[in-house]
Amino acid sequence: MGRILIRFNEEQVSEPITAQIIIEYKVPMAILAAHVNSKGGEILVEIPDESQEEIVNAFRKRGVIVTVPKLIEVDAEKCFSCGSCVALCPVEAISLDKDCTVRFDKEKCVGSTCSICVDACPARAIKSIKHNGDRSANSRVKRN
């Protein structure tokens, strides 16, 4: 499964673009995070790897910005396993194992759209790298 971040502008947000693409391509999409209002918004969806290219192109054809968000990066050297981040994580991607070491599950993490743990780390071991996915796709949409 792969994750993509889809960003809608003010005009696009009222159209049922995501629903149309799901119906047209018959691809299941799990919505992991969504921040949407009348001014636009972004949703983070999970799609099967084999459909990723097709789906990304389908969104882009409709003028929507699609990026492949980078996940949160944890510097294991800096982390001293205090655990401050554990209870903050909304998807339980961070846990303490049996010997009280903080474990970070990349599969569960919803990535830089959330980032709730980043400024709570006293060791500054967690970094969020924002949307440095496909830059050319962004600039193409901006021209439109």
Place this chain on the structure above:
Amino acid sequence: MSKQGRTRTVEEINEKIRKGDAQVLTAEEMKRLVESSGVEVAFKEVDVVTTGTFGAMCSSGAVINLGHSDPPIKIDHAWINDVEVCHPGAAVDLFIGATNMSEKKPFEYGGGHVIADLVAGKEVELRATAYGTDCYPRTSIKTTLTKDDLNQFYLLNFRNSYQRYNCAVNGSDEIIYTYMSKLLPRMRNATFSGAGELNPLMNDPDYETMGMGTRIFLGGAQGYIIGEGTQHSPKNLNGTLMVKGDAKKMSPEFLQGASFTKYGTSLYVGLGVPIPILNEGLAKKTAIRDSEIFTDIIDYSVPRRDRPKLGQVSYKELKSGSIIVNGKKVRVSSLSSLKMAKKAALTLKTWIEEGTFFLTSPVERLPTNTVFKPMRQTEEIPFVVSVMHPAVTCTEDEDIRAIAERIVTKSVNHIVVVDDSCKLLGIVTSWDITRAMAEGKKALADIETHNVITAKPDEPLEIASKRMAQHNISALPVIDIEKRVLGIVTAEDVSKLLGR
């Protein structure tokens, strides 16, 4: 052990350490042994129990001596890596406080990081200025240093190893950043600190074996307890330690700089105390479990010294990952590292087993009767309750014209919208009414603000005033916990009282 097997002395234990047959257990292992075999057996078999903790200990620092420059300088102000350091003594002695922040990277880098960087062998930059005297003519200096260049580099922590600490939640509607880390609104998370059953003081709560001169594990090297810590409050099970150790010998693993967003910087300190099992009572005390150690759940959103206590919770519950507050499940995380606390206890155990660490009897035990007093204040500060006045209100079914009239007759700018039981629904200002007239709007619902910024009666006025400035508004309805409107406080009230 003495012949009757009823007591043993520190000297006897040290003799066993010398011979390599002292029985040492970590606090964790001791608890398991007592549970499986009982106190009597544990007392017979165990000579020493090692404890440990690893947490943010803000009242930490280091004394350094730089040696003299040529020409010599009597330092007046000094900075290391842009962190201001104190000059408590004569010419070239400095104190690096863990919470002093970098002037260039505040909240991200501070005294705790400077200490940790020096311990790690890194080079730091010193800048200093002076007024110049006949004997110390130099007025400024800039140089780089490592720990090897320092004459003395002593960790000198005046409050460490809190016996237990609060569990923190945030009952407000906004996120807050505290020394208990990031607290989400409406109690969506909780944090706690302390090692619970592994904490040194918790395993010897009558301080039978601890005091001035007790040799301990400090920051990965040998250190000493030099007395009670500041705010030591033994009667409430809130004892603390003052400690010292040679930082040149310490390890970066057990001393780490920390940054708390919007709060400041600190130092994480690894500390472990060996408890000689001198009598059966100590065997029993070192068997204490997390389920027997309780702490208060405190609402940190209340900006007062005495914050509301929302209940009690055991360290067992805290370590389980979730607790119940006001009937609701709240996820909880630790701020101190249990992993590192265990590692401190285990390292200390290994040192004793290897015969490189010997126990000491304290020259003077920690006091058991100290009281932690609040500050004596000679000036009272104003609270919201001291300036708030009755709010002019309306209900949602009233028409704009009636509200406009009320604004004029009562000579106010804010009308608070309430329901039948006086609960807050919204606010309308004279500006909203003016705009409604201009735009031809007739319904209150079209102009009313529902998302109202409010104040609580027991908040300091200064905080309410800051909130108004932050949201660029000129009044705050004052509400109780059930959202009932108690009154209103306006920017005018604030400026009358605070003279702004």
